[in-house]
Amino acid sequence: MRVHLAFAAPTRLWRLTLDVPDGATVEQAIALGGFAQEFPEFTDRDLSTAIYGERCDPQRVLQEGDRVELCRPLVFDPLESRRRRAAHRRAKSKRPA
Template sequence: MASEQGKQLEIEVAFALPAKQKILSVKVAEGTNVYDAALNSGMENYFPDLDIASARLGVFGKLVAKPAEQEVKQGDRVEIYRPLIADPKASRAKRAEKKAD
């Protein structure tokens, strides 16, 4: 898909921990994908332990299966998701096992 050279889109990139969250307004070139938008947002400056390369990404609460292939649109909010602390299936199984005892 051809794009006008130099056209900029305004988007937001968001990340949150339980005690701290940040939403950055970012300008990116038209044609930028979700992954590159997150990577180039500078979010790691605010959260040094954040590893965007291994994080799951979404747009407006919907997980993006292939962030390196999906382009951002004007006004999008790219969300960087934290890894789960525990596997939900394993947690449910453990609770069910305790309840059975």
């Protein structure tokens, strides 16, 4: 069966289409795709996995056409970033012209 792998590295987007045996898991597809050889700097990090943007367990059995996504951890909290931008806008609007 054919599945797709995707990973957004800091410097490039890695996409791969490969054939895996029926009953293959997310983890097996990642190994078959050669992710560890392509990105050795990420093998020691805790990457989460998703299928079409929905988080999934690495032991999930794949279906024909699934797109497996490897997700890097966030480097910042999006909620905190929104708070800082809002505070900056409020401070900027209170300044005299």
